[in-house]
Amino acid sequence: MLNTKKFVDQMINEGYSHLCVVPCSFAKHIINEAINNPQIEYIPCASEAIACSVAAGLKISGKSPIVIIQSSGITNMGSCITSLLNPYSITLPIITSWRTYKEGDSEIQHKHLAIELPKLIEAYGYNHVILNQENIYKTIEQINLCNSSKTIAILKKDTFSKIELQDSHKLNLSDYPKRSEYLKYLNKIYKNSDNIFIGTTGNTAREMYSFMNKTKNFYMVGNMGGALSLGLGMSKAGKSVYVLGGDAEFVMHMGGLTTAGRYKDINLNYILFDNEQNKSTGGQNSYQSHIDYKSIVKASGFNVQKKSITSLNEFKEFIKTTKEGLNFAHVKCDTDEVTPRPPVDVVAINKI
Ligand SMILES: Cc1ncc(C[n+]2csc(CCOP(=O)(O)OP(=O)(O)O)c2C)c(N)n1
Known part of the structure; x- marks a missing residue:
């Protein structure tokens, strides 16, 4: 497991500036750290297509964004990958979780891509790397590879250590009924x-x-x-x-x-x-x-x-x-x- 705080600090040292995100529970802790940490800007996005387009705009304007999404949303991003990133030769790190599926599980949204995600990435014209879970420097090297080449990073469960949201970012909804x-x-x-x-x-x-x-x-x-x-x-x-x-x-x-x-x-x-x-x-x-x-x-x-x-x-x-x-x-x-x-x-x- 990677130390999330150290990993995000290292990404900031490398010059990464923004995290464009549609949340996945696999990425919960890295998202929490990005929300807590004022040195990297957290951009919550309405859809994966939007996350990808915003990141592309940042990248061609001199910033260093990273996109984080769930595997169920990489299909939403397909048009942006094939008709914006590809033809305009825009490379940036896209990290997609890889949701697994057990026969009989009710999360049937994940069943297809639990097997086919690498083939889908390949069909988009990209290579993939599975994010290293042990050594922060190797993981950062992989992110840098995605930043400079047509490579998409795959995030497995339990890659990042636990980070709690700071109290100032917590919601209080107690005025409303459940x-x-x-x-x-x-x-x-x-x-x-x-x-x-x-x-x-x-x-x-x-x-x-x-x-x-x-x-x-x-x-x-x-x-x-x-x-x-x-x-x-x-x-x-x-x-x-x-x-x-x-x-x-x-x-x-x-x-x-x-x-x-x-x-x-x-x-x-x-x-x-x-x-x-x-x-x-x-x-x-x-x-x-x-x-x-x-x-x-x-x-x-x-x-x-x-x-x-x-x-x-x-x-x-x-x-x-x-x-x-x-x-x-x-x-x-x-x-x-x-x-x-x-x-x-x-x-x-x-x-x-
Ligand atoms: C295309 C796609 N992107 C992302 C996800 C991951 N995901 C599942 S539920 C969810 C958030 C739902 O939030 P909201 O609609 O506010 O409902 P709540 O869970 O708060 O009741 C997300 C991001 C998904 N399932 N599919």
């Missing part, structure tokens, strides 16, 4: 109904499994950013749909809002549970307090609940008064304790 309280209410109101509840990648789907056992649920444990569009397809097919989303998921493919916004004669309700963080990859702050969610969604064509919901009573009122159509509510919530993942036989159901 998401489970809202979910339990939905479970009570909609038990045995025909409404379909889509839970997004991240903790929402997991918590739905624990707290909504009487509703018709689709656990979308992958395709991060695509829940609203999946819901649009279902509602265009005549279903009544609730998309229960997270704040990091909201921004990943935000264009889905503008596509959905065209259609008013459907029954699609998008409830954004905003816990200000990427809870399921380690609780990293999503740094999105600059975003006015309600205005963005309203401008995309949705009916929007005027005030952000901050209590269970307000939530009950919203659920009771919402009419059929294309609706959105921004709901502030606190985090729950860790709940189990829905098992694979529940997740893999593909008919509703």
